[in-house]
Amino acid sequence: MATTMDAAAPTKDKTTQEYSEDQLPEFSPMPWTLSEIRAAIPPHLHVRQTWKGLLYLARDVILAAIVWKLGLGIDPTFKSAAAVQTLTPVGAEVARWGAWLVYWWFQGLIFTGIWVIGHECGHGAFSDNKRVNDIVGFITHTFLWTPYFSWQISHHRHHSNHASMERDEVYVPKTRSDVGLPKEDGINKIDYEEYLGDTPIYTLYMLLRQQFLAFPAYLLFNVSGQKNYPKWTNHFDPNSVLFTKRQRNVVIMSNIGIAAMVWGVMESSRIWGFSEVMKLYGIPWLLVTHWFIMITYLHHTDIELPHYRNKQWNFQRGAAATVDRNFLGWQGRFFLHDVAHFHVIHHFFPMMPFYHGPEATKYLKEFIGDHYRYSDKPVFKALWDTYNECQFVEDEGDVIFYRNKKGQAMVRPAAPYREPSTPATVAAQ
Numbered sequence: 001m002a003t004t005m006d007a008a009a010p011t012k013d014k015t016t017q018e019y020s021e022d023q024l025p026e027f028s029p030m031p032w033t034l035s036e037i038r039a040a041i042p043p044h045l046h047v048r049q050t051w052k053g054l055l056y057l058a059r060d061v062i063l064a065a066i067v068w069k070l071g072l073g074i075d076p077t078f079k080s081a082a083a084v085q086t087l088t089p090v091g092a093e094v095a096r097w098g099a100w101l102v103y104w105w106f107q108g109l110i111f112t113g114i115w116v117i118g119h120e121c122g123h124g125a126f127s128d129n130k131r132v133n134d135i136v137g138f139i140t141h142t143f144l145w146t147p148y149f150s151w152q153i154s155h156h157r158h159h160s161n162h163a164s165m166e167r168d169e170v171y172v173p174k175t176r177s178d179v180g181l182p183k184e185d186g187i188n189k190i191d192y193e194e195y196l197g198d199t200p201i202y203t204l205y206m207l208l209r210q211q212f213l214a215f216p217a218y219l220l221f222n223v224s225g226q227k228n229y230p231k232w233t234n235h236f237d238p239n240s241v242l243f244t245k246r247q248r249n250v251v252i253m254s255n256i257g258i259a260a261m262v263w264g265v266m267e268s269s270r271i272w273g274f275s276e277v278m279k280l281y282g283i284p285w286l287l288v289t290h291w292f293i294m295i296t297y298l299h300h301t302d303i304e305l306p307h308y309r310n311k312q313w314n315f316q317r318g319a320a321a322t323v324d325r326n327f328l329g330w331q332g333r334f335f336l337h338d339v340a341h342f343h344v345i346h347h348f349f350p351m352m353p354f355y356h357g358p359e360a361t362k363y364l365k366e367f368i369g370d371h372y373r374y375s376d377k378p379v380f381k382a383l384w385d386t387y388n389e390c391q392f393v394e395d396e397g398d399v400i401f402y403r404n405k406k407g408q409a410m411v412r413p414a415a416p417y418r419e420p421s422t423p424a425t426v427a428a429q
Helices: 034-039 050-072 074-078 081-123 130-143 148-161 192-196 200-221 245-272 274-300 315-320 329-335 344-348 354-371 379-389
Strands: 018-020 306-308 399-401 425-427
Touching (some): 034 315, 050 081, 074 081, 081 130, 081 148, 081 274, 130 148, 130 245, 148 245, 200 274, 245 274, 306 315, 315 344, 344 354
Antiparallel strands (some): 018 425, 306 399
């Protein structure tokens, strides 16, 4: 497989009426142990420096305060008599909302960077001092409506089981039976359009719903989480299957933090007005959920990424089933602390601090070769394409890949890992 994922899809003659899986590139799971991969990464790249993490946090907080201060001046500036006289009433109003759009864009990115710092703390990558990690992580995540300890627990389980169909916590693919598709028998043609076809408008609606509601839905209702969990599984119930009895108190502590935020937002709305709170804080927070979901979705979802069942899964194979992306260019690197650009190495070594990600990735690429995946496709196009392409995986097989709305895959397992009952071909729609 090619290391740049966008180049790996096979080309097909437009006049060809039949799609053949025999022509797809083959995939064999990586053979190395985690110890072998770790030995390829210089030890100093695992070292965590508390002072450096605090400097990045201070930078983010200062940037957020500066942008917030500028945001406070938007309405007074563009509603002033001088602005209305100079720009005309309509021009001043357009300029005012244009300024708010700029504010929301950058404050949303800055807030997301602060959320990433909390994520680092949850992994113990921010500092080698657990108390520092928990204090900083609790404050930063609670400020952005994430129950720190509760999400830390389930997120750790996700890292420990990523790409396992049986045990992963989130972004578990739907199977053929989940979406109500009959099994291919190589004889009867399936009208995939009837099952999976949606209008572009409806697809856009569903995509936007995912982007802005998926994280709260996951926390509250286990949406996109492990399907084997009981109904009503959520991150706020101390007795949830997600947690052990020993973790009960920290779950309650996380809930108290979120309750304090509810009170704080309500009190702020009473004092300064709901619209002011929404403009200065609410919309940037909503954009945090968008960026976070977009980043994680594109990290873990691609038609060329494998998923595993049974004994074919191990930690390092799951870690390699992620993709680095050129996410918003310099803005993604600066504001989001490289969380999207260098995510594969993070899955191999979650306790490695983000500022070592670029250098460590070079060593990782040299060692695992084609098993390292990178995409430079523009991320909004990647989001649309991935949402449309990654529809379901097969119910059988221990090494499996997503299929698109035509029931077609872009990669197939190599012969030793192939399910014999998988049909060789399906008719192109």
